[in-house]
Amino acid sequence: MNYKEIYKDSDKGGAYLFYGKEKYLIENAIGYLKNKYIKGTDAFNYIKIEGTEATPADIITAAETYPVMSDKKLVLVKDVSFFISENNLKKSFYEFLENLDNFVILIFWDRASIKKTTKFYKEMKKLGRDVEFPKLSLPDFRNFVNQYFLRKKKKIKTTDIAYFIEKSGYNSRNEDKTLLDIKTEMDKIISATSGEVITREDIDGSITENVDSNIFNFLDAMMKRNTEIAILELDNMYRLNEEIPKIFYMIIRQVKNFLSYKILNEKNIYPNDIMNEIGVSQYEFKKILGTQNNFTKSFLVRFYDELLEADELFKTTSVDEKVILETLVIKYCNG
Incomplete structure (x- = not known):
């Protein structure tokens, strides 16, 4: 039932x-x-x-x-x-x-x-x-977050709810995180928010650091080609013992999403259809739209080939994965 x-x-x-x-x-x-x-x-x-x-x-x-x-x-x-x-x-x-x-x-x-x-x-x-009573689906979780803030007489934008959800790690692979953990995080944000409206600054200043929030910050910095922040968040993930193959997979996924957008956009396909074809959320798609001009199609094609070569190195040699990953991040951000 x-x-x-x-x-x-x-x-x-x-x-x-x-x-x-x-x-x-x-x-x-x-x-x-x-x-x-x-x-x-x-x-x-x-x-x-x-x-x-x-x-x-x-x-x-x-x-x-x-x-x-x-x-x-x-x-x-x-x-x-x-x-x-x-x-x-x-x-x-x-x-x-x-x-x-x-x-x-x-x-x-x-x-x-x-x-x-x-x-x-x-x-x-x-x-x-x-x-x-399982973990909530994304729509139910979004509604839970919104309603909890409202009960505490705090307003929050829909985009900032999505931002909080991404940083919370609830719907990601961290299956140990429950609504009790999320409630604690929201209570901290509410206590730290002086005004009526919760902002991203309130979220960033209160939410407990975890691997999932570091991945979120890392990928966001990569999109914006912010080398300093990307390397900082990469170091944070090392410190939290995140596995390098998982970080590498997230980079590949981001590059594929950008490249897919470029190819489909050239065919004059409607944005909503592109979003569905790529298979990303509306929130993530808006971030792709806002940063896709940071990369040319030709650069993404060349960089994707380099990622495939690096993947082969990881699998067939005893290379220092950390050094290769840092080199790729710097090259991706600096173009």
Whole structure:
């Protein structure tokens, strides 16, 4: 089940399995259910059970007791992975889950990483009560950032939201970064922003340095042919132990994007069609449009050939990759 189903206007009841990377989203969903169904009666109708200590009998007893001064009660079982590994759950327990009365919302929260091969997960999935809270898609993440700033009474331009997203590293290969990390970054920016509008300077002055933000700064400097900044950011990435082949790939990608734009533009293809053909976001395409005049088509063709030669050197010899990469960056920026 998609976690957004929790917020749909229908009468919730029965058992659910909450799991996924985004603890922040899970906490929000639990808070929403508490506020909607048991607000003001939490002391009577909100029961938290530690899965590290619970038995099936404990959960059954908690779920079968009627609510007080409310139509619903909410029972939360944390650490469900521990609970199911330590208890030999019998058929009768799964029958209990399937036939649970509608007056109770029973949430099993997996705070580790539940195996989808377990009988418990399969049974919850069969009931359609497996609710995953994954990392957000780019559109959902963009909306999350915008709405969070608005709730804090801060305005931010759409382009600067995209800038923050690029620097945050949330949607990149850094899979360990969660919304809780992003919230911390946004709170720092909000605290450091004196005015009503968040600017790029506010973002740059507050966001925690990470490999992804260095890559963003590095590629931006390359586009603008700013040798000093490009080399500085390259050194920062070395310091953060970024792998040279990954940096090299990003340079190749940027050159290919510029070259593709030049070739397609010569054919009088509409900009939106070029953007779709290259396969980049609107934000990245605007940066290509704004800096493509820094490079001629003939230079890009020659430089791309040099990149292919360097790639062959990396694969077949024991050359100093750092020296070659720095030489390529200087040549790219100086043309």
